[in-house]
Amino acid sequence: MAYIITDACIYCGACEPECPVxxxxxxxxxxxxxxxxxxxxxxCANVCPVDAPQPE
Ligand code: SF4
Ligand code: SF4
Numbered sequence: 228m229a230y231i232i233t234d235a236c237i238y239c240g241a242c243e244p245e246c247p248v249x250x251x252x253x254x255x256x257x258x259x260x261x262x263x264x265x266x267x268x269x270x271c272a273n274v275c276p277v278d279a280p281q282p283e
């Protein structure tokens with residue numbers, strides 16, 4: 228399991244520093260999560276203003 232960032236992402240960057248395993252990075256038009264690193268903690272979802280990170 229991993230979280231994914233949906234197209235709802237507004238590219239604010241708030242989630243990136245919250246990830247304990249540095250799985251989040253700026254992508255093409257939205258931030259992206261490296262599924263091989265994500266430990267499913269939900270910290271990104273807790274800070275996102277638009278609920279873009281979702282459990283896959
Ligand atoms: Fe990082 Fe946790 Fe979000 Fe996975 S769920 S990307 S580990 S903050
Ligand atoms: Fe996108 Fe939400 Fe992360 Fe902001 S906090 S970059 S809107 S996923």
